[in-house]
Amino acid sequence: MEDEDLVFTAALYASTRAEELAPIPWPAETKQAFLLQQHAAQHAHYQQHYRGMDAMIVERGGAAIGRLYLYEMPTEIRIVDISLTPQARGQGIGAALLRDLFAEIAPRGKNVTIHVEKNNPARTLYARLGFTILDDDRGAYDLWQWRPAA
Template sequence: MPLPLVEAAALGVALRPMCDADLAFTTALYASTRAQELAPVPWPEEAKQAFLAQQHAAQHAHYQQHYKGMDAAIVERGGTAIGRLYLYDMPGEVRIVDISLMPEARGLGLGGAMLRDVLAAAAGRSVTIHVEKNNPARTLYARLGFTILDDDRGAYHLWEWRAAP
């Protein structure tokens, strides 16, 4: 589902297809989403970075295996990569496989604008996303009308948004 940006485009956000050359960026992006979680761990910084790189590689392999054909996009603003948005089309459903932004791009309304663009483009289909139970973005998903569909998924909840009838 190539996503037409409207609201996010008005904020200077653009999407481009991800390529292998973006793996260094997505590794750094992944690490930025885990920095707070690893902060209290008494490992040397090099060990933390090696661990995060390994975790990113495992996540990337999982996405490639379980979401073949997903639309993997790099989020850019002003020509600079600031995040990623991975979408997967399924019958009757759009799965947000991943949406994440670098720390300097968080809290500016960009993620919310991209999510509203996803919801607008869903064309009557539901939109789902797995969200970690301690992810602060839960409040954003709730404001957008997502509800927890399945709360028995370990560290994650499966959230769902449905268009109004």
Template sequence: MALHLQEAAALGVVLRPMSDADLPFTAALYASTRLEELAPVPWPDTVKQSFLAQQHAAQHAHYQQHYRGMHAMIVERAGLAIGRLYLYEMPAEVRIVDISLMPDARRHGIGAALLRDVLAAAAPAGNSVTIHVEKNNPARTLYARLGFTILDDDRGAYDLWEWRAAA
């Protein structure tokens, strides 16, 4: 699947391959997605930061092991890294392994544009697009609006959502 940005490009967004040099950025990005959930935890900030760094490292290792060959891309706008998009292609499915944006880039239509570009790339081959989404993730309304439905809700804290191209 060749991902050509159209909607995201109209917002000034570009993708580039991730490298190991991006790990400090992806660690900060990961931490930004977990700060709200850790806010009520009575740990000192240094302990929270250490915990988040460890969790990011575990997540990165998991992705490397279970999605070998995934397309790991950094989302940029105006020359600045603002997010990540990880895609894993299977014979009839594209798995969105991760899509996340820094707080300042959220709620500006960038995530929706990226998702619509992924769907547009998958549709011609008739590939479905899937993503695991936490049950409390506010982006669930976005996935529903884009035509994703819950395929499997028996995965603990996550549901597996799926999008299928119109026949």
């Protein structure tokens, strides 16, 4: 990811919040301004709390379709963010990205963790791939974990 990718990641972020904001009776310009502010705050948070994270843009055929941010710790890899454009969702791309991650880090014996909103439809994907809830007392999020086979 490069600084010029922030325009794409802002639009991607907005797409992940569209359903949530749909019933709110704000004008489109107000929603857009809110989403830009929220994306900037999220980006700043990630930069502050996950220094050195591996921020990657997911591409298909040379076109950006998502993002994957990873942060390595001594015993785990934290998925800071994984998201795909609406057109790329539901096609197995997220599962393929995660399986590739598992294959890469399993020989190193590291776990994979991710915070997932309690109402995120991707929870079924994470469960299907072998993630389990490690901590469900984190407000709107649960901490999920995948462990390599012994």
